[in-house]
Amino acid sequence: MEENREEVLREDHHEDEGEVKEYVERKRWLFLGLPFTFTKYTINERVITINVGLLSTTENDCYLYKVQDVELKTSLVERIFGLGTVACYTGDNTHPQLFLEHIKNAKEIKNYILHASEEARRKRRTLNTLNIDADDIDED
Secondary structure, eight states, X not given: XXXXXXXXHHHHEEEETTEEEEXXXXXXXXXXXXXXXXXXXXXXXXXXXEEEOSSSOEEEEEEXXXXXXXXXXXXXXXXXXXXEEEEEEEOOSSOSEEEEEEETTHHHHHHHHHHHHHHHHHHHTOOOOOOOOTHHHHTX
């Protein structure tokens, strides 16, 4: 019984003194929002990790300081079942766009990623810059 209780707490999110430290969510079926997929998302204050697969697995990590923008997308069916898709636009070479698809607490997770990514950039003393076609300046 105690193991089941611990798993439920871990599935939703951890809280420590009012501040959320880590989210663990599963990609869900769009129909009824059931978590019968083999994709797991873990978001903490340093990294976003996506684990995909059952027999052959792939793990993809993206440091939060590389997240440049976050977007919440919800279709009508997702809203009916309380789900959402969080799109993260990153400076990561392997996956410039990360999609956390059909997850519960999508708005809360989006806001957490947005604030945690800004805090991670401050801690690393990095800037979030955009490419504004500065190549033209060198030609003059």
